[in-house]
Amino acid sequence: MSKVTAPKKVVLAYSGGLDTSIILKWLQTEYGCEVVTFTADLGQGEELEPARAKAELMGIPPENIYIEDVREEFVRDFVFPMFRANAVYEGLYLLGTSIARPLISKRLVEIAEEVGADAVAHGATGKGNDQVRFELAAYALNPDIKVIAPWREWDLSSRTKLLEFAEEHQIPVAKDKRGEAPFSVDANLLHTSSEGKVLEDPAEMAPDYVYQRTVAPEDAPNEPEFVEVGFERGDAVSINGEAMSPATILDKLNELGGKHGCGRLDLVEGRFVGMKSRGIYETPGGTLLLEAHRGIESITLDRGAAHLKDELMPRYAELIYNGFWYSPEREMLQAAIDKSQEHVTGTVKLKLYKGSARTVGRWSDHSLYSEAHVTFEDDAGAYDQKDAAGFIQLNALRLKLLAARNKRMK
Known part of the structure; x- marks a missing residue:
């Protein structure tokens, strides 16, 4: 983003940690813009009030600091719909990070509209999936929004440079952050x-x-x-x-x-x-x-519904992983999945x-399981085993014709 089109007010997804604090200051110094911070309580298990204190310390007025408990909305409107689909990515991953991003993006865009901001910003790196998820969701909700991704713009390419920037601008650095973090x-x-x-x-x-x-x-x-x-x-x-x-x-x-x-x-x-x-x-x-x-x-x-759900699930999971929560195809699949859950x-x-x-x-009172039909004891006429013979013959017909053709061609 050039200085000519520099934003006047930006809503930043803000954790209160070192990286997003550096981003906050970078936005102020690089663009000279007003910054609004948004911190979401998604149940991460951390006290969020320090984020408010950190933002105030960096000159953000109280009215520009948004800290919201969105745990119920997160589970009700995002996690539960996803679990109706039994969604797993690549057969194993339950999409815990992926499913949080559309909610954060939704609130960033909503707050931007409320406060008259012309841009939103996030702290995702240029190597990961989160940048895609944040930005696809933001554009789906507001096609005119500007999105600032500092990790793709600045020259703070190492932990050393980040710490130097923090010290230059009096950003508090926790002692355990002065070395290389063992993992994120x-x-x-x-x-x-x-x-x-x-x-x-x-x-x-x-x-x-x-x-x-x-x-x-x-x-x-x-x-x-x-x-x-x-x-x-x-x-x-x-x-x-x-x-x-x-x-x-x-x-x-x-x-x-x-x-x-x-x-x-x-x-x-x-x-x-x-x-x-x-x-x-x-x-x-x-x-x-x-x-x-x-x-x-x-x-x-029902078996047909269950098997179709299992066929649709990998596509549904991939859409969430790739950041397409607000896409029409995800919503179409969701409608089918929700119908199956009646x-x-x-x-x-x-x-x-x-x-x-x-x-x-x-x-369940809605159970399709019938003990009368599956019992190995007397089923009192609930199922006539002789019916299976015709069922097998009809299903075997094409296989028999194939086998006869193959035998004839040898």
Whole structure:
């Protein structure tokens, strides 16, 4: 962005950490613009008031500091719709970072409109996926918004230069930041993501200190714990019979899963920008939620619908990973997924033990399971086994014709 088109007011996604504090000062010095900070409480587990104090210390007036608790909105409107789809990226990743970005972008754009800002800014680097997610979401919500990505513009290309800039502008630097950080962490109510430094060699096992939300499975309790998760139309609504809000449910599942060492993932994934990266993810509550949701679907969802959902899921997960939450194709898929959840209501019993979460019981008034049809005992005429002969013959017809042709051509 040239100085000619420099913004007058920018809404910055601000964590209060060193990098976004440097970005705040850089925006002020580079563009001479007014800065509004937005800090989202997504359940990252950190006290956010220090972010307010840090912003004030750097000259941001109180009316330009936005700190918002969006945990319920995050789980209700983003996490839960995603889990209705049983979405996992590359077969393993529960999309904990990906799903938070559209909400942050939404509030950045909304605040920009409220305060009359002509630009938003984020602290994502030019090598990662988050820059794509933030900016695609912002443009989808406001095609005229300007987006500033300092990591793609400035010449602060090393930790040393960042620290020099911080000292030059009297930005407080925590003592543990003066050396090379062992790894970077992103956290929210759904997961923690750790990348970089000591984790960059995928051949080396991640150190134990990387894990923050889960005990090592071998150190988990020696006795299993059972938990019942209640669902209505595909969304979790209760734990052990107690009704709870979406965020409270996920928080409780995190506690239970973390205690039993559930939800650890060491993944080398294909980033949207083209490179491979290694990340350590902890998604204890999400792991329990996914297992329970598949458990209740197993008795309430028709085979055709279930199999079609499984076919659609990789595409849906890729759209979220790549930053297309607000795209028409994601919304189309969401409509189909939500339609499938009309009868996904009931209760699932999970067994938590030494890193595993397994469905051991499920029941529902909407169940399609018929014991009369599957019993090995007398079914009282519910199913005539002779009917299977014709069914098999019709399905075998094309295979028999193929086999006869192949035999004839030899």
